[in-house]
């Protein structure tokens with residue numbers, strides 16, 4: 083995959099970005115790994131949920147369905163993705179059950195109430211300082227809250243080993259950040275599996 087396409091996956095922009103958003107929303111492996119991740123979160127009816135790098139809003143839709151009396155925040159630094167997520171979840175936005183924010187974690191106000199669940203799907207590979215990212219997420223979790231991050235290697239020649247290695251790196255970071263019950267789950271997918279690393283704030 084060329085560098086310009088990789089940058090579109092990291093931050094979709096313009097017309098190409100709109101097409102990339104369509105891929106995120108329709109490619110079988112994307113849809114399956116998002117649904118799988120949301121399932122692993124074991125959402126409760128009134129949970130407050132944050133997705134970082136929500137893309138076109140597929141996982142947000144699943145969260146809104148499961149936490150049907152809860153509230154959801156979708157964060158993405160791509161305005162093109164936020165527009166697609168809004169269109170896909172317009173009713174929830176109008177009912178104020180879904181808030182969409184263009185930006186990164188640092189753009190959420192300090193006054194933001196803590197979240198019961200915080201997660202991301204295929205975003206962690208774009209985060210340069212993963213240790214700081216995990217620590218920031220943990221800070222924003224309510225006691226008992228759960229953090230989950232999913233990764234499926236893509237582009238170039240993805241391998242199963244890349245998924246396993248990322249799982250080990252993330253397990254160490256979540257443990258270092260003070261989370262308990264840290265574990266890695268694996269979903270067999272084409273071309274290579276996705277892993278999700280989860281942990282709980284005590």
Ligand SMILES: C[S@@+](CC[C@H](N)C(=O)[O-])C[C@H]1O[C@@H](n2cnc3c(N)ncnc32)[C@H](O)[C@@H]1O
Pocket residue numbers: 091092093094106107112116134135136137138157158159160163185186187202203204205208209
């Ligand atoms: C590969 S896409 C994945 C989208 C969606 N989660 C999915 O699995 O289909 C990565 C998304 O994360 C967003 N993103 C990357 N780094 C981010 C950051 N630091 N903060 C917020 N969004 C970010 C990108 O704009 C893009 O929409």
